[in-house]
Amino acid sequence: EAEVAQSPRYKITEKSQAVAFWCDPISGHATLYWYRQILGQGPELLVQFQDESVVDDSQLPKDRFSAERLKGVDSTLKIQPAELGDSAMYLCASSLQGPTYEQYFGPGTRLTVT
Amino acid sequence: AQSVTQPDIHITVSEGASLELRCNYSYGATPYLFWYVQSPGQGLQLLLKYFSGDTLVQGIKGFEAEFKRSQSSFNLRKPSVHWSDAAEYFCAVSGRRALTFGSGTRLQVQP
Numbered sequence: 522e523a524e525v526a527q528s529p530r531y532k533i534t535e536k537s538q539a540v541a542f543w544c545d546p547i548s549g550h551a552t553l554y555w556y557r558q559i560l561g562q563g564p565e566l567l568v569q570f571q572d573e574s575v576v577d578d579s580q581l582p583k584d585r586f587s588a589e590r591l592k593g594v595d596s597t598l599k600i601q602p603a604e605l606g607d608s609a610m611y612l613c614a615s616s617l618q619g620p621t622y623e624q625y626f627g628p629g630t631r632l633t634v635t
Numbered sequence: 636a637q638s639v640t641q642p643d644i645h646i647t648v649s650e651g652a653s654l655e656l657r658c659n660y661s662y663g664a665t666p667y668l669f670w671y672v673q674s675p676g677q678g679l680q681l682l683l684k685y686f687s688g689d690t691l692v693q694g695i696k697g698f699e700a701e702f703k704r705s706q707s708s709f710n711l712r713k714p715s716v717h718w719s720d721a722a723e724y725f726c727a728v729s730g731r732r733a734l735t736f737g738s739g740t741r742l743q744v745q746p
């Protein structure tokens with residue numbers, strides 16, 4: 522069964538350092554999402570890609586976060602500089618074509634900023 | 636704007652007992668509704684979804700949910716809970732935007 526892959530699974534970084542997360546969606550899925558899940562809360566959308574284009578990044582803190590999906594396949598989410606409040610689970614999901622299709626989630630990257 | 640409310644933060648049930656998790660949504664048109672389950676430190680797994688048609692939908696692991704438009708609700712049910720059902724459950728709504736999740740309900744199962 523095809524799965525969404527994410528790496529690393531866990532990341533510990535110091536405040537003000539740069540950190541990057543990688544996501545490989547299910548093959549053929551045009552839509553890719555990055556969510557942030559703070560402990561005890563539901564996931565919140567950071568950015569949505571349709572192929573290589575950003576569809577929605579209204580909740581992405583653009584002064585420190587960036588995301589790209591070159592060639593419309595895998596994607597990288599970067600934080601620079603990291604802040605203590607960025608400690609969270611970062612989840613990647615993909616769907617065949619847009620949010621009305623089922624989203625498949627990866628295992629997530631647990632980020633701890635010290 | 637779309638939103639989801641899960642009124643119960645934490646629920647404890649005995650193994651073998653029935654379960655109902657509540658979900659209320661806000662969305663201007665016909666919503667697409669989902670229930671996901673998350674085990675500690677893991678990603679989310681889809682239990683079931685409602686797009687249209689029959690308002691009672693069946694999902695995996697013996698779960699079902701009923702869409703009630705008049706009450707803006709999409710409650711999750713299971714007739715007999717197993718110890719392995721202990722996890723966090725999230726209701727979500729989707730329209731033109733990506734999923735909007737509720738804050739989750741943590742289910743604890745007593746032996």
